[in-house]
Amino acid sequence: MATKLLLVGCGKMGGALLDGWLKQGVISSNITVIEPNNDTATALRTQYKVATKASPDDFDLDKKPNVIIFAVKPQIMDVVAPSYARFAETEVVYLSIAAGKTISYYENVLGRNASIVRAMPNTPAAVSRGITVYCTNTQANSEQISLCEHLLSSIGEVARTENEGHIDIVTALSGGGPAYVFLLAECLSKAGIKAGLPEELSKLIARVTVAGSGELLHRSGKDPAILRQDVTSPGGTTAEALRILMADNGWQPLLDEAIAAATLKSRELAK
Template identity: 50%
Template sequence: MSATLLLVGCGRMGGALLSGWLARGTAQRVVVVEPAGRIPGPPLAGVEVVTDAAAIPAGFTPDAVVLAVKPQTMPSVIADYARFAGTAVFLSIAAGKPIVWFEERLGPDAAIVRAMPNTPASVGRGMTVAVENARVSRAQHALCNGLLAAVGQVAWTQREPHLDAVTAVSGSGPAYVFLLAEALAHAGEAAGLPADLAAQLARATVAGAGELLQQSHESAEQLRRNVTSPKGTTEAALAVLMASDGLGPLLDRAVAAAAARSRELAG
């Protein structure tokens, strides 16, 4: 697959997608709309950067329009791309903007995919969940799947409301993991370790455990059991973390709060 793409916005996530497409040969030609008129790094073969929609080359007909601007910016720019409805598929990674919002602004012929990636996409280890409207063809579905798979794993759902929970679990989830690393480092300091050693241990432990989880065929529960010796140190710590007021209920509340906020942003 080698497609002609229009990327609207090239911030962290847009830039991660662009890097993934180029690395995997997914994109034949890309026009990037970026108000600064440039993207970080040296010029890239097959990539043209313009400052706004009016500067898109005449006759340019993208296979997909990838909308990677911030949700609060979307209302001011979306109308500029309505001319591609009916020919291109629109792939939005903007949180909180439902498919119906795009249909109202792009018209009844618009093929729309809404996706929620997460920040590990920047190292090719992202997790994205996507949902499509009825106008998306099989070929367009395959194209969007390939665009998202360039930066990690992809799953599809037929129920758009699932994306609120997806946002709360995987979209916001990396922040929870980073907080765990912070808290583990602070706990190490409290136990008497030098700050730099505690930080090194926490970072390596979280990263290593994540990689083991990724590569193992065993469940997270089983991997936890594998580390836990009867009446040992891990069991003593887990008695605290798995208590009725421990990590599980805390994460339940955190994910519920994030999902509720996602629904609020969608209006």
């Protein structure tokens, strides 16, 4: 039997999921998107050939979606989620990619018997190179979990944690991780300019170096420390730069502090 999906919200991450599902082979007629904006809904129907509804009240409950995916901003979840409690009796699994909303939150809103999968993707999902970490409640069965994992795999790697508390750390590490990498590219570019390179050349070098190094790390399967050592000749220029970056007050303690601060913020937002 074909899997029927109800996608609630289709912004950047929801759009990445939708695009990934269609490339994965999900039939567009089995996807319905809840989109209140008429222009956006028209664009979705035109581009992806999916059905759209302005609200969940317009969705025929007899169609029984297998998965309801919450891809709206967490700030509006209190308004959005309660409208989907009526689906809980249809053996649906709720898959949420909204940051900061816990499993207990959804159980309170949707019902204690609702099957919940809470996931944290990141923005490289837009190019199918993301990493998504998820956890579930005890109501979600193995078939539902496998289905959600398959859907999430359309935007990159997928990993499961049994400890929901890990999601706050994941939010800090991989959710914010792309921003830290982009900041590295910014800093490299500025350092090159300060050292005397033309601005455009320095930006190009920084962009391609960061992207290429990430691709090398991905393809090689090697530990990043090994790759770092491969680049570093004893007594050479790279070793001199790393002497500063790896000092006691260098990158590692700064990143430790940054991840700890972001993790704490994630936990505060979940309250």
